Amino acid sequence: MTSRLCTRSVLLRLSLFLAISCVLATSAFLWARAPQDVTPDGIPHFNRPAPTPPPQAHPIDTLMKKADREWHRLMAKETTDLESAAKAYRWRRGRHPPPGFDKWVEFARLNGAVVVEDFFDQIYHDLTPFWGLEPAKIRRQAKNFEFVVSVRNGSMTVKSDDKDRPWMKLWGNMVGTIAEWLPDIDIPINVMDESRVVVPWEDINEYVKAERASRKLVPRPEVVREYTGLQEIDENPGEPFDLEWIKGGLYWDIARVGCPPDSPSRNVEALTNFSGPPPMPSGFPDRSFEGYVTNWTEAKDPCLQPDLRGSHGTFVEPISMSTTHYLFPIFGGSKLPMNNEILLPPAMYWTTDEFYSGGEEHGGAWETKKTAVMWRGAASGGRNKLENWTRFQRHRFVSMVNGTAVQHAEKDSNGVGPNFELLSYNTYHLTATQYMDLGTWLNSISEAAFVNLVCFPGTGNVNCPYTDAYYEVKKTMSMREQYAYKFLPDIDGNSFSGRYRGFLRSTSLPVKATIYSEWHDSRLVPWLHFVPMDNSFVDIYGILDYFIGTGIAKRREGEEKAVVEGAHDEQAKKMADAGKEWAERVLRREDMQIYVMRLLLEYARICDDRRERLGFVDDLE
Numbered sequence: 001m002t003s004r005l006c007t008r009s010v011l012l013r014l015s016l017f018l019a020i021s022c023v024l025a026t027s028a029f030l031w032a033r034a035p036q037d038v039t040p041d042g043i044p045h046f047n048r049p050a051p052t053p054p055p056q057a058h059p060i061d062t063l064m065k066k067a068d069r070e071w072h073r074l075m076a077k078e079t080t081d082l083e084s085a086a087k088a089y090r091w092r093r094g095r096h097p098p099p100g101f102d103k104w105v106e107f108a109r110l111n112g113a114v115v116v117e118d119f120f121d122q123i124y125h126d127l128t129p130f131w132g133l134e135p136a137k138i139r140r141q142a143k144n145f146e147f148v149v150s151v152r153n154g155s156m157t158v159k160s161d162d163k164d165r166p167w168m169k170l171w172g173n174m175v176g177t178i179a180e181w182l183p184d185i186d187i188p189i190n191v192m193d194e195s196r197v198v199v200p201w202e203d204i205n206e207y208v209k210a211e212r213a214s215r216k217l218v219p220r221p222e223v224v225r226e227y228t229g230l231q232e233i234d235e236n237p238g239e240p241f242d243l244e245w246i247k248g249g250l251y252w253d254i255a256r257v258g259c260p261p262d263s264p265s266r267n268v269e270a271l272t273n274f275s276g277p278p279p280m281p282s283g284f285p286d287r288s289f290e291g292y293v294t295n296w297t298e299a300k301d302p303c304l305q306p307d308l309r310g311s312h313g314t315f316v317e318p319i320s321m322s323t324t325h326y327l328f329p330i331f332g333g334s335k336l337p338m339n340n341e342i343l344l345p346p347a348m349y350w351t352t353d354e355f356y357s358g359g360e361e362h363g364g365a366w367e368t369k370k371t372a373v374m375w376r377g378a379a380s381g382g383r384n385k386l387e388n389w390t391r392f393q394r395h396r397f398v399s400m401v402n403g404t405a406v407q408h409a410e411k412d413s414n415g416v417g418p419n420f421e422l423l424s425y426n427t428y429h430l431t432a433t434q435y436m437d438l439g440t441w442l443n444s445i446s447e448a449a450f451v452n453l454v455c456f457p458g459t460g461n462v463n464c465p466y467t468d469a470y471y472e473v474k475k476t477m478s479m480r481e482q483y484a485y486k487f488l489p490d491i492d493g494n495s496f497s498g499r500y501r502g503f504l505r506s507t508s509l510p511v512k513a514t515i516y517s518e519w520h521d522s523r524l525v526p527w528l529h530f531v532p533m534d535n536s537f538v539d540i541y542g543i544l545d546y547f548i549g550t551g552i553a554k555r556r557e558g559e560e561k562a563v564v565e566g567a568h569d570e571q572a573k574k575m576a577d578a579g580k581e582w583a584e585r586v587l588r589r590e591d592m593q594i595y596v597m598r599l600l601l602e603y604a605r606i607c608d609d610r611r612e613r614l615g616f617v618d619d620l621e
Helices: 004-033 061-074 082-093 102-110 116-133 134-141 166-176 203-213 232-236 251-258 304-308 394-398 405-411 438-445 501-505 540-548 571-586 591-606
Strands: 150-153 155-159 185-186 370-380 447-453 484-490 507-512
Touching: 061 540, 061 571, 082 102, 082 116, 102 591, 116 203, 116 591, 134 185, 134 232, 150 166, 155 166, 166 591, 185 591, 203 251, 370 394, 370 438, 370 540, 394 405, 394 447, 394 484, 405 438, 438 447, 438 540, 484 501, 484 540, 484 571, 501 507, 501 571, 507 540, 507 571, 540 571
Parallel strands: 370 447, 370 484, 484 507
Antiparallel strands: 150 155, 150 185
16 A cells, blocks of 8 residues: 555656646747747847836936035035135145135135135146145246246236147136236146146155145244245246157056056056957946946046046047156146146137037027937047047947947847947846837937048048948037037047037036046036946946936826826936036136136245245234
8 A cells, every 4th residue: 555655656746747847848948939039119139128126216316316415515615705715725725825815715706606615626636746846847847838828927928839729829818817816927738639747656646745744834924925926937947858758659558657556457558459349348337336427536537447448549549649757737628537737727618619618508498408319529539540440439429329320239249339239238227128129219319420530541521431331420510509409418539528518508418428637527516417427338328218218208098198208307407407507607717717816826836936835824814
């Protein structure tokens, strides 16, 4: 009896095993035959849309709330009179303000400026290393440079060559508007797009130590209250310094010496093979918050991102190069984080030329704009050639938001285009891809195109034989025309993009990716005044999905109004409005004057032999 029960038990288990195996085999066969690799439109792509994640705060919601707190923290530090401004200066800088500080505060007050000491941090980042050089050396370097804006006895002059240098004229004009309040100074100007100075990090570190050692609040009776002036250097300018300009080579190897020794990029050599797509993240970008930029300073820093040596034209092949490893007081409109220029507001921001400013019309009401991404520009960024064009940032961005290019990658190439690689849909949980493939979605919400393919060597027209197959050249659009769209990406060209201030002042929403620093960085808050984007651009789909959603309005059962799935249009409008309002308060021409006046008072002190005792203390009497 026991033997018979055991036999029956074994047979039951065997039958159950065979039945389960049959079901699994059938399921596997049916799954393999099922169209699981197609979109709802029947178009195949390289992976399935992600299932809807459980309800929770979107990362962008979290980042916007964080940005709002940061802005309120900054505004709590606003100063409104001489006493509070001088007190904030001494607390943050560790020394007395420079002579002329009272006139600077009055100038800011008369021009209705928002004064927060943190807004001027870039000045001290730029000037601090020069406390490690002898003042006489700085004066001589500045006096003998080829391109100089000078102030003597309250009047401005420009020294240049015989070529047309529009930026020199504009910077001269900018300084000229405040010259009556400035001490005598010589301001060397970088007339190139590219940055010029990269001092090894170890040298900069020693110069910074020298500044710290000299930092103190000198007793009031010992303070020197007037600048010495430049009569001596005018009478005996000496000979120009040999700065040993580097005119060729791999710029990445030249630039990475400016990175800290323990940074990811310092010991990574430059690439020489630029074929195929650039290196791109396989998931969320490093140091991001669930895929989105959370630290704007880090997101822009090539020292933290060695992949940029193969994905940004600055490091692939710049248009021109003339770089020195010696610390030298040269002023320019932008620089890389490892560069040592002294930043001025860019001449493009000072000009009233509508090509850069968009004029005084900054777009209509948000509700009247087209819900789409608009980008127009030249394929600049360096010398793009047959063998390297796939590594340039503007080419990559235009391809990644072009629906046709993305559809080709989805259908034919397992998510790989000639100059980009798509992440799995599962990475960013895109709402749109639950309804359609990525390319179809982009075709409905994106209008990005080149106006000139900028070949090297040049072709004499806007086309380019090695990129014509990938890009349709379209007509130029004025800034005013671009303001008819809700979303305006801003991408580096040969250096920074001169359109950024215009975009910020518009009623549209800027989406910004850059590796360049500018004068205003300390006064703009990402996720409050603009949308920050990673330089790989892999987050662009998540950004657009959050703000635009599917881009197609559908009527739900029982509802009268058609809605767009997943859209956060109100949040986009709120950010665009906040950015415009803030730009009109802190990025005015008057704010540039105020910044430059403060900068040049500090620069004049550094050039003075009595700099350690030079200061403003009238508020302490």
